[in-house]
Amino acid sequence: MxxxxxxxxxxxxxxxxxxxxxxxxxxxxxxxTVVDNDRNDVSIILTEYPGHAHEIAREAVNDGIDxxxxxxxxxxxxxxxxALVGTSAxxxxxxVGSGNGLARHLRIPMNASxxxxxxxxxxxxxxxxxxxxxxxxxxxxxxGFDAAVSDKFSHEGTRGFITYIKTAISEYIKYKPQxxxxxxxxxxxxxxxxxxxxxxxxxxxxxxxxxxxxxxxxGLIDVTVMHPFNIVESPLIGARxxxxxxxxxxxxxxxxGKRVVIDRQSNDIxxxxxxxxxxxxxxxxxxxxxxxxxxxxxxxxxxx
Numbered sequence: 001m002x003x004x005x006x007x008x009x010x011x012x013x014x015x016x017x018x019x020x021x022x023x024x025x026x027x028x029x030x031x032x033t034v035v036d037n038d039r040n041d042v043s044i045i046l047t048e049y050p051g052h053a054h055e056i057a058r059e060a061v062n063d064g065i066d067x068x069x070x071x072x073x074x075x076x077x078x079x080x081x082x083a084l085v086g087t088s089a090x091x092x093x094x095x096v097g098s099g100n101g102l103a104r105h106l107r108i109p110m111n112a113s114x115x116x117x118x119x120x121x122x123x124x125x126x127x128x129x130x131x132x133x134x135x136x137x138x139x140x141x142x143x144g145f146d147a148a149v150s151d152k153f154s155h156e157g158t159r160g161f162i163t164y165i166k167t168a169i170s171e172y173i174k175y176k177p178q179x180x181x182x183x184x185x186x187x188x189x190x191x192x193x194x195x196x197x198x199x200x201x202x203x204x205x206x207x208x209x210x211x212x213x214x215x216x217x218x219g220l221i222d223v224t225v226m227h228p229f230n231i232v233e234s235p236l237i238g239a240r241x242x243x244x245x246x247x248x249x250x251x252x253x254x255x256x257g258k259r260v261v262i263d264r265q266s267n268d269i270x271x272x273x274x275x276x277x278x279x280x281x282x283x284x285x286x287x288x289x290x291x292x293x294x295x296x297x298x299x300x301x302x303x304x
Contacts (some may be wrong), residue, residue: 009066016072033277057083073097078273082136092295100207101139122280127216142197150271186255195226209244219289260285
């Protein structure tokens with residue numbers, strides 16, 4: 001992996017105070033303690049409403065900021081990252097959300113202090129991102145059951161992994177698989193699917209590996225199609241999801257391509273980096289190779 005180590009950086013840190021389950025009150029003091037002020041000029045802004053992180057990051061690009069740090073979950077990371085694509089500014093992540101899929105894929109520590117240390121010793125890499133109907137995503141997007149769960153989870157009063165599992169179980173009981181026409185780089189197929197996930201990175205979050213071999217350096221989208229299965233088979237599929245063995249299950253097909261076109265029966269919810277959004281029946285997903293600069297740990301494996 002070819003990455004660059006910068007000298008002194010101008011860093012803007014964006015904190016989403018309502019992401020995840022824990023308090024963010026101690027983070028500014030932690031930043032002052034951990035981040036090397038002799039090598040970095042640091043400023044901090046707290047978000048005040050949905051979409052605010054994107055606005056702040058876009059202004060940071062115009063101001064010539066070197067690194068914009070997203071302190072939040074995958075939704076906050078998406079807001080910040082989508083403002084940085086195609087620019088010289090680098091994205092950095094301090095994961096404090098519910099799933100933290102992109103941070104986990106990039107081996108960024110889940111501990112806030114250790115994640116902030118990456119601002120001192122990290123390297124900037126140019127990595128892939130993807131778009132769905134022109135909207136950027138960095139980890140995964142999907143349709144079907146996982147999108148239904150994402151939509152329901154977004155309306156729950158509490159966050160966290162346990163709440164997500166409870167939501168998934170309640171949605172599983174009533175969810176019906178759908179028919180899809182999929183075109184991957186010109187190869188067309190009809191699929192009846194429980195889930196279709198489009199993956200730039202390997203996991204949803206919480207180490208649930210929906211595309212075990214996905215990498216952000218190959219210029220491709222991993223398309224995981226999970227076919228219908230019965231409730232008796234679900235524990236084994238769930239185990240394989242967390243053991244990074246999902247591709248071995250006969251209910252799962254994984255394809256790869258640079259451009260994916262999907263036609264489904266009607267407009268419906270998709271999740272985009274975990275956040276639900278109503279999308280049209282016709283969806284186009286594309287990989288943008290080496291389109292975003294991300295600050296990562298110095299020992300990042302080559303297969304990330």
